[in-house]
Every structure is written in structure tokens, then in C-alpha cells.
Amino acid sequence: MSVAYSVIAVLGTLVVAFIVSLLLPGIERKFIHARIQQRIGPPITSPGIMAPIKFFFKQTINPNSPMPRLYNALPLISLLVVTVLLLFLIPQMYFVGALASVIAIIGFLKVEEVMYMFMGSLSRSVLSVRMPFPDIVKGAKHPETPRRFLEELSTLRAFRLIAFGSFPVYIALFVSVAVTGSIFLSDIVAYQQLHGPILFTVAGALGAVVFFIGYMILLNEYPFGILKAKADVIEGPYMEYAAKYRAYNYLTRGFLMFVLASLFATLFLGIAPNILNPNFIITIIVALLFPMLMAVMSAFSPIFTYKQFYPTVAAVSILGVLAIVAASL
Amino acid sequence: MDDNKEKRTVIEAEIPMGTVHPAALEPYRVRLFVEDEIVRDAEITVGINHRGVERIMEGLPVEKANSLTEKICGICSNSHIWNSCLTAEKPLGIEVPERAGYIRIIMEELERLHSHLLYLAHGSEVLGHETFAMRLFYIRETVMELLGMIGGNRVHYGASILGGVRPRCELDEMRIQQIKNGMDLLEEKITAFADRFVSDPLVMSRITGVGVISQKDALRLACTGPTLRATGVEKDLRRDMEEYDPFEFDVITQDDGDVKSQLLMRVMENFESIKIIRQAIRDLPPGPITNRSWEMKDTPLTKSYIEVPRGTLYHSYALEDGRVRNCVIRTPSMANIGAMQYACIGHHITDAQLCVVQCDPCFTCTDRAIQIIEI
Amino acid sequence: MSLKSYSRGRAIHVMLVYTGGCNGCDIEIVNCIFSPKFDAEQYKVFLTWNPREADVLVVTGPVTKHNEKPLLEIYNAIPEPKAVVAAGACALMGGVYKNIHGDIPSEEIAGPVDQIIPVDAKVPGCAVRPQDIVAGLVSALPLLLNAD
Incomplete structure (x- = not known):
């Protein structure tokens, strides 16, 4: 009996999470960006639901890539990783032990980031080097220089982001570890059910801010979106995805928004995503609030180059370290 | 090529961008030579837009050629047709009625407003600030409506003809009132925008100290127009043009020559344009708007320079049996290409796009021009 | 109506895609999508700069010789179903x-556009008005909706 309940809980949570995550891009675009920009904006279903469905019905083409099949498989792997990440947040899955721990979560997020590098280095878009244009002619500057695709540039940036961009979110994850003294999610949730949410302590409040910045960096949302800055790399690693593989990308992004928000709810509010628990509504509220806050931030800021990016990450990381220190005092 | 910036020759790779790219409003190709992600050299390829307007103008009746010059550029169309008319009017001895001169100035200044607002919107888009871009497009809509009301078309209004302005562009009481209201609205909105823009720390940190062109380099690279004035050189051809004699306005200059001064430069020039339009509306003399009593005759090659939103525009042609001969047009963006390439050097790639955009490129004008070096 | x-x-x-027009049409189209006054997003029209993502290709300008091949490449990069809208007198x-x-x-001119790629909807005007662009997109829409 309890096994059946567990299966229902896990599957139900995944399905509800998926449905909510479909609405997030629409909410961000319609209610925040369009309102701030004083226009009507698209219908709420268009960016999140209708666009992926439309892409599923488009012709599947062979992408310009040295390894087209691997390139096309990457968004699926990425979606799978995010799903697994959510799976291990669900309390019924805590029996897996070490996989349901903060360390495992960091590992999964790392995989997610590494995907961008693979995507970027495998894409060969028409918009830069392959554009048929007589560039290398008599009198051209430096005609012997090796030429680089825009996506390779974004690979370089993805590499940088792996090195420093994800600091804030990892430090924020360890705030709750420092408070509860355990890396296991079950212990963290149990601690908060006894002592109240970590969010309402000094360390937790600082940690939440750090987590939010890390959330934006992980999602490459606009002030931190140097990986896919429209001004130079256009769409970065996603350039060659078409048809259903692009749809997977759309879905992954929405889903990652939800999963990171439920991660926050688990670590800082002590509410693990579980459809059978009435507190699941709080997870959904957090998942709606985070993209809204993020959209407000992105609507009011230009894109950051490294000159702004490094100090921001450094400052936020220091804040995170302070939170950990405050937690262990 | 540079004295101030440290000369580095380490070039790891080339990143070509274009001809279709979101940061460019028109087809051009930028080749950035980078070390890591820092630009060490840049090359801007023009000529993609070459449509041969000067050749088409050869042998056309001058009235037709005038309206053709307008199609050179969709941003500064009035400047082209105005300067083309001036080129013919001077040697033919056509006296332009005073009222027509005023209406031409009003059109030109409205055009400067919409060009500068477009520049700011494009700059904000390249900065990644979508909200500012949209807000500026919204502000610009006021100007476009005024232009559409006067000329009958939102782009290519064709106000100037030989000997005055088109009867369609006559300003009656209702139109004058609308222009007045529009100017009040614009001043309010642009002021509000400028306040927001200057007080935004994130935007300011992106644009301060980026893409610096020193005064010496600006003169050496033969920059013109606002790009030159933003480096502190007080040179505005409007001061020398007799058409602008009745109006009082300041020549705006900025000191730093970076993207911030370039952007603020345009914001400030908007207010000067509004000032000029208000004066023109106030003092609009009565009388005819077209002088039809002139004789066509052969003329020697005549040159004409005017100040347009991007700098100094040069037209020259001779007339033979009422037809245009030896037409040469030089547009301001041509002179600024050197500055665009120069300003990129030493910056991150994302900033390099900004450095190109800061000089207000209009390659669609440029690609029918020859280069004449003037300092 | 099917899903x-x-x-x-x-x-x-x-x-x-701008192929060497005078900028007038380009800016009116960007205006149509960017300006809150017209705001094409309320009609579910989104601007993209990646041919792999696009459904509708809006072409302006008379297609100069240098732009002929890039235009063809970009057209070929768009997955089916797709529609092409030629906007402005030069493109027509x-x-x-x-x-x-x-x-x-x-x-200098290789165009007009329909000599290089098949055109489905034509929007006249010099320069096109933003309202006409939205109308042109709508007229190309049945082609997309009824495609396989």
C-alpha cells in the first residue's frame, strides 16, 4: 500500500511540476516584462506551451554540427538531468541515500552547466563563419587568422561560468548544510520541521539572497546572460536547434525554473515537493515568485560583461560565506 | 595604428559577425580579431548595400534626382533631399521663400529627433536593456506621427522641392498646434527618460569609460558630427549655415569621448532640436512656400555641405540641360568608420558591439559614397 | 482546428532579413515589433534572429549582389513549414x-526577392507601415496553418 502511495506521490509531483513549469515563461513575459514595458504582451500560454508544441510539429532537420546526433541528444539529456534532480527532492525518494543529498544536487547542476559547453562546441550556425561572404580578399586585415564561430565564443563563456558563475548557488546550498549539520535532504527537511524554516534566521535570509542570484546565473537570465547575449552571440549554444529539439530546450528551461525553486523550498523552507502534502502549494508559490522577481530584475538591467559580472559574483559569494559563518556560530 | 592604446599583436582568432545580426540594423560585416575575449583589431566591411544611386542619378532630370536622393536613407531622408535641393538652388539662383526655409528646418529637426531617439533605442538594445529600447521607441512614435502628419508618409516625407517645399507640407494652424503639443510631450518624456538613464547605476557602469575616442584621435580619424562633438570639439556646421541664422541654439559638447558621452550627447541634442522647432513655430513667417519663377540653365559642379543627424553631408553635381551630371555624395558614417574600428580595440566583445553602435553607423547611406579625407 | x-x-x-534597402522598412518593422504602440507580441508574433527558430522570414530591400547568397542560406536554414513575406517596394x-x-x-541588384526565394505574401509601401506588416503576416498565416 505504502509503495503505491509513494509511486502516486512521485509521478503526481512530476506531472504537476511539469504543468506549472510550462506556464512560467508566459507569466514572466506577459505579466512582468510586458507590464513594465507598457504594452499588452503575448497570451500567457504562447511562450511556454504553444511554442514548444509548434516546434514539435516542425520538420526535423539535420543540424550543422560535426556530431549532429550527439548535438540533438543533449537537450534530452539535459531535460532528463533536471527531472532526476526533481525526483530526488521528493521525500518518497529519500531512500536512495547519497543521491538525495546536497552533494548529488551539486553534481546534477554541474552536468546541466557542462551541457552548455557541449552544445556550444558542437554547433555551427550560418550566422557567422558560414555566412557566404567574400571576406578574405586582397587587402583584408589578418587573412591567415583562424576563424571562430559565435557558438565557440559562447563555449568559452560557458567554461568561465562553470569556473566562477555557479559559486553563489553552491554556497547557498551549503548554508542549510551548515545550519542543520547534515548533507542529506531528509535530515535538512526533518530539522526544519522541528525548528522552523531556515529562511527566517539570519543565515537563511542571507543564503536566500545568494541563492536567488545563483538562480539567475544558472538560468542565464538577462543581467547574467552573457552566455547568450543577443548583442554578440545571438542565442549562444542553442543556435542550431530546430523543431522538436528546440522544443526540448524550451521545456528544459521552464522545468529548471521550477526545480530550482522547489530546491529552494526544500532547503530553506523545509517543504519538500510532494503532491500528497498540502504544503505543496507553497512550493508552487515559490516557483511562481522566483521567475517574477527574476523578470523584474532582468527588465531593469542591461547585460553584464565580466567587468560587472566578476564583482557581483564575488560580492554575492562573500555574502554567502558570511551566511555560512553566521550559521555555524 | 594607435598611440595611446598599448599596441598588441597577439591575435588568437577572428570572429566574423554579420551580415545579418541582431546588433546591426543594416547589413554590414564586422570582423573582430580577438585574444581570448578581448578585441585586438577590428575590420568593418561595407559595400554590401551598394546599389549605385550615384550612377542612377547620372542623367536624370534634377527634380527626379532630388526625390531619388531621398531613397538613399530611410533615417535621414529629409537631409538628403534638402541638401540635393540646395546643391541645385545655389547655382540656379533660386530664392527660397522664408516660410519654406522655416518648414525645411522644422522637418530637419524633427528628423534629427527621430534619428537620435532611434540611435538611443538601438544603443539600449545592444546594451541588453529591452525596457529602455521599448520606451524610446514609444517616445519616438510621437515624432514619427508628426512627420507623417506633415509629409503624408512616416518615412520618406519628401518635403523639399526646388524652390521651396511641397504644398502638402504647408503648416496650417491645426498642424502648428499639433507640433506644439508634440514638442511639449517630447520634452517631458525625454527629460523623464534622461533622468532614469543617468541615474541607472547598472547602465552607467556598462557605458562609462568604454569605447573612448580621444579628441586627438577623433580629429586624426576625421570623425564628424555628434561623434566628433562628444570628444569635446565644438564643431557644428549648423553654426555656419545661413538657413540656421535666425535660430538660437547651443552646440552641445561632451568631454570624455566614451559611449556615455556619445549617448548623453544625443540626449542633449534632442533638447536643442526641440528648442529650434519651437522657435521656428513661433516665428513662422507668412507668405508663399514655393518659388516657381526660376529658369533652368547649365551650371558648373556645385558642392553643398549641411549638418545632418550623423555629421556633415556632402552632395555635389553639375546640371546640363536640366539633368544631373557627375553626382557625388559623401555621407557622415563614411568618415566615422575609422572611429568605430578604433574604439573597439581593447574591449570585451560585448562592449565592442557597443563601440560600433556608438558612432551611429548608417551604412545604407554610406554605401554609395566615395571617401574624401577632410580634417 | 487541430492542435x-x-x-x-x-x-x-x-x-x-535586410538585404540592402534604405533602412526605412527595416526600422518600421522593428518598430512594429518593438514599439509598445504596435506591439506585435500581442498578436503572438515574436521576433527572433535565428533562422532555426523562425517560421516567417520577412525580407526587405532589393537584394544586392552581396546579399543574394546569405539570403538563400538563411532561407534554407529555416525548417518547414515556412513562409516568406517581402516587405516594401524594393523587395517587391x-x-x-x-x-x-x-x-x-x-x-548591383540581384533582386527582387521573388527571383531568389519563393515569396508568399507581398506588403507594398515605401516605406511599409507597421500596420501593413501585421496584415501581411496575417495573410501569410493560412499557409503555415494548413501545412503538414
Whole structure:
């Protein structure tokens, strides 16, 4: 009996999470960006639901890539990783032990980031080097220089982001570890059910801010979106995805928004995503609030180059370290 | 090529961008030579837009050629047709009625407003600030409506003809009132925008100290127009043009020559344009708007320079049996290409796009021009 | 209406390619999508700069010789179903640049657009008005909705 309940809980949570995550891009675009920009904006279903469905019905083409099949498989792997990440947040899955721990979560997020590098280095878009244009002619500057695709540039940036961009979110994850003294999610949730949410302590409040910045960096949302800055790399690693593989990308992004928000709810509010628990509504509220806050931030800021990016990450990381220190005092 | 910036020759790779790219409003190709992600050299390829307007103008009746010059550029169309008319009017001895001169100035200044607002919107888009871009497009809509009301078309209004302005562009009481209201609205909105823009720390940190062109380099690279004035050189051809004699306005200059001064430069020039339009509306003399009593005759090659939103525009042609001969047009963006390439050097790639955009490129004008070096 | 056509009608990605026009049309189209006054997003039209994402290709300008191959490449990169909207007098018939002096062909212009790629909707005007662009997109829409 309890096994059946567990299966229902896990599957139900995944399905509800998926449905909510479909609405997030629409909410961000319609209610925040369009309102701030004083226009009507698209219908709420268009960016999140209708666009992926439309892409599923488009012709599947062979992408310009040295390894087209691997390139096309990457968004699926990425979606799978995010799903697994959510799976291990669900309390019924805590029996897996070490996989349901903060360390495992960091590992999964790392995989997610590494995907961008693979995507970027495998894409060969028409918009830069392959554009048929007589560039290398008599009198051209430096005609012997090796030429680089825009996506390779974004690979370089993805590499940088792996090195420093994800600091804030990892430090924020360890705030709750420092408070509860355990890396296991079950212990963290149990601690908060006894002592109240970590969010309402000094360390937790600082940690939440750090987590939010890390959330934006992980999602490459606009002030931190140097990986896919429209001004130079256009769409970065996603350039060659078409048809259903692009749809997977759309879905992954929405889903990652939800999963990171439920991660926050688990670590800082002590509410693990579980459809059978009435507190699941709080997870959904957090998942709606985070993209809204993020959209407000992105609507009011230009894109950051490294000159702004490094100090921001450094400052936020220091804040995170302070939170950990405050937690262990 | 540079004295101030440290000369580095380490070039790891080339990143070509274009001809279709979101940061460019028109087809051009930028080749950035980078070390890591820092630009060490840049090359801007023009000529993609070459449509041969000067050749088409050869042998056309001058009235037709005038309206053709307008199609050179969709941003500064009035400047082209105005300067083309001036080129013919001077040697033919056509006296332009005073009222027509005023209406031409009003059109030109409205055009400067919409060009500068477009520049700011494009700059904000390249900065990644979508909200500012949209807000500026919204502000610009006021100007476009005024232009559409006067000329009958939102782009290519064709106000100037030989000997005055088109009867369609006559300003009656209702139109004058609308222009007045529009100017009040614009001043309010642009002021509000400028306040927001200057007080935004994130935007300011992106644009301060980026893409610096020193005064010496600006003169050496033969920059013109606002790009030159933003480096502190007080040179505005409007001061020398007799058409602008009745109006009082300041020549705006900025000191730093970076993207911030370039952007603020345009914001400030908007207010000067509004000032000029208000004066023109106030003092609009009565009388005819077209002088039809002139004789066509052969003329020697005549040159004409005017100040347009991007700098100094040069037209020259001779007339033979009422037809245009030896037409040469030089547009301001041509002179600024050197500055665009120069300003990129030493910056991150994302900033390099900004450095190109800061000089207000209009390659669609440029690609029918020859280069004449003037300092 | 099937889910296929419904979803296609609810999310239209538009790519803009400028092929050497005078900027007038380009800016009016960007204006149409960017300006809050026209705001094409309320009609479910989204601007994209990636041919792999696009459904509708909006082409302006008379297609100069240098732009011929890039235009073809970009057109080929768009996955089916796709529609092409030619906007402005130059894109429709070469405008003032195509025909110089009677029968002399221009050496610089390869266009108009329908000589290079098939055009589904034509939007006249010099320059096109933003309202007309939205109307042109709508007229190209049945082609997308009814495609396989």
C-alpha cells in the first residue's frame, strides 16, 4: 500500500511540476516584462506551451554540427538531468541515500552547466563563419587568422561560468548544510520541521539572497546572460536547434525554473515537493515568485560583461560565506 | 595604428559577425580579431548595400534626382533631399521663400529627433536593456506621427522641392498646434527618460569609460558630427549655415569621448532640436512656400555641405540641360568608420558591439559614397 | 482546428532579413515589433534572429549582389513549414534601384526577392507601415496553418 502511495506521490509531483513549469515563461513575459514595458504582451500560454508544441510539429532537420546526433541528444539529456534532480527532492525518494543529498544536487547542476559547453562546441550556425561572404580578399586585415564561430565564443563563456558563475548557488546550498549539520535532504527537511524554516534566521535570509542570484546565473537570465547575449552571440549554444529539439530546450528551461525553486523550498523552507502534502502549494508559490522577481530584475538591467559580472559574483559569494559563518556560530 | 592604446599583436582568432545580426540594423560585416575575449583589431566591411544611386542619378532630370536622393536613407531622408535641393538652388539662383526655409528646418529637426531617439533605442538594445529600447521607441512614435502628419508618409516625407517645399507640407494652424503639443510631450518624456538613464547605476557602469575616442584621435580619424562633438570639439556646421541664422541654439559638447558621452550627447541634442522647432513655430513667417519663377540653365559642379543627424553631408553635381551630371555624395558614417574600428580595440566583445553602435553607423547611406579625407 | 494549426497560430516566430534597402522598412518593422504602440507580441508574433527558430522570414530591400547568397542560406536554414513575406517596394520589384534608365539592367541588384526565394505574401509601401506588416503576416498565416 505504502509503495503505491509513494509511486502516486512521485509521478503526481512530476506531472504537476511539469504543468506549472510550462506556464512560467508566459507569466514572466506577459505579466512582468510586458507590464513594465507598457504594452499588452503575448497570451500567457504562447511562450511556454504553444511554442514548444509548434516546434514539435516542425520538420526535423539535420543540424550543422560535426556530431549532429550527439548535438540533438543533449537537450534530452539535459531535460532528463533536471527531472532526476526533481525526483530526488521528493521525500518518497529519500531512500536512495547519497543521491538525495546536497552533494548529488551539486553534481546534477554541474552536468546541466557542462551541457552548455557541449552544445556550444558542437554547433555551427550560418550566422557567422558560414555566412557566404567574400571576406578574405586582397587587402583584408589578418587573412591567415583562424576563424571562430559565435557558438565557440559562447563555449568559452560557458567554461568561465562553470569556473566562477555557479559559486553563489553552491554556497547557498551549503548554508542549510551548515545550519542543520547534515548533507542529506531528509535530515535538512526533518530539522526544519522541528525548528522552523531556515529562511527566517539570519543565515537563511542571507543564503536566500545568494541563492536567488545563483538562480539567475544558472538560468542565464538577462543581467547574467552573457552566455547568450543577443548583442554578440545571438542565442549562444542553442543556435542550431530546430523543431522538436528546440522544443526540448524550451521545456528544459521552464522545468529548471521550477526545480530550482522547489530546491529552494526544500532547503530553506523545509517543504519538500510532494503532491500528497498540502504544503505543496507553497512550493508552487515559490516557483511562481522566483521567475517574477527574476523578470523584474532582468527588465531593469542591461547585460553584464565580466567587468560587472566578476564583482557581483564575488560580492554575492562573500555574502554567502558570511551566511555560512553566521550559521555555524 | 594607435598611440595611446598599448599596441598588441597577439591575435588568437577572428570572429566574423554579420551580415545579418541582431546588433546591426543594416547589413554590414564586422570582423573582430580577438585574444581570448578581448578585441585586438577590428575590420568593418561595407559595400554590401551598394546599389549605385550615384550612377542612377547620372542623367536624370534634377527634380527626379532630388526625390531619388531621398531613397538613399530611410533615417535621414529629409537631409538628403534638402541638401540635393540646395546643391541645385545655389547655382540656379533660386530664392527660397522664408516660410519654406522655416518648414525645411522644422522637418530637419524633427528628423534629427527621430534619428537620435532611434540611435538611443538601438544603443539600449545592444546594451541588453529591452525596457529602455521599448520606451524610446514609444517616445519616438510621437515624432514619427508628426512627420507623417506633415509629409503624408512616416518615412520618406519628401518635403523639399526646388524652390521651396511641397504644398502638402504647408503648416496650417491645426498642424502648428499639433507640433506644439508634440514638442511639449517630447520634452517631458525625454527629460523623464534622461533622468532614469543617468541615474541607472547598472547602465552607467556598462557605458562609462568604454569605447573612448580621444579628441586627438577623433580629429586624426576625421570623425564628424555628434561623434566628433562628444570628444569635446565644438564643431557644428549648423553654426555656419545661413538657413540656421535666425535660430538660437547651443552646440552641445561632451568631454570624455566614451559611449556615455556619445549617448548623453544625443540626449542633449534632442533638447536643442526641440528648442529650434519651437522657435521656428513661433516665428513662422507668412507668405508663399514655393518659388516657381526660376529658369533652368547649365551650371558648373556645385558642392553643398549641411549638418545632418550623423555629421556633415556632402552632395555635389553639375546640371546640363536640366539633368544631373557627375553626382557625388559623401555621407557622415563614411568618415566615422575609422572611429568605430578604433574604439573597439581593447574591449570585451560585448562592449565592442557597443563601440560600433556608438558612432551611429548608417551604412545604407554610406554605401554609395566615395571617401574624401577632410580634417 | 487541430492542435497543430492552433499551436502554429499561437506562436509565430518572425525573422527579419535586410538585404540592402534604405533602412526605412527595416526600422518600421522593428518598430512594429518593438514599439509598445504596435506591439506585435500581442498578436503572438515574436521576433527572433535565428533562422532555426523562425517560421516567417520577412525580407526587405532589393537584394544586392552581396546579399543574394546569405539570403538563400538563411532561407534554407529555416525548417518547414515556412513562409516568406517581402516587405516594401524594393523587395517587391526592385524599387527605384532595379531599373536604371530604361532597359539598362542594374549591375548591383540581384533582386527582387521573388527571383531568389519563393515569396508568399507581398506588403507594398515605401516605406511599409507597421500596420501593413501585421496584415501581411496575417495573410501569410493560412499557409503555415494548413501545412503538414
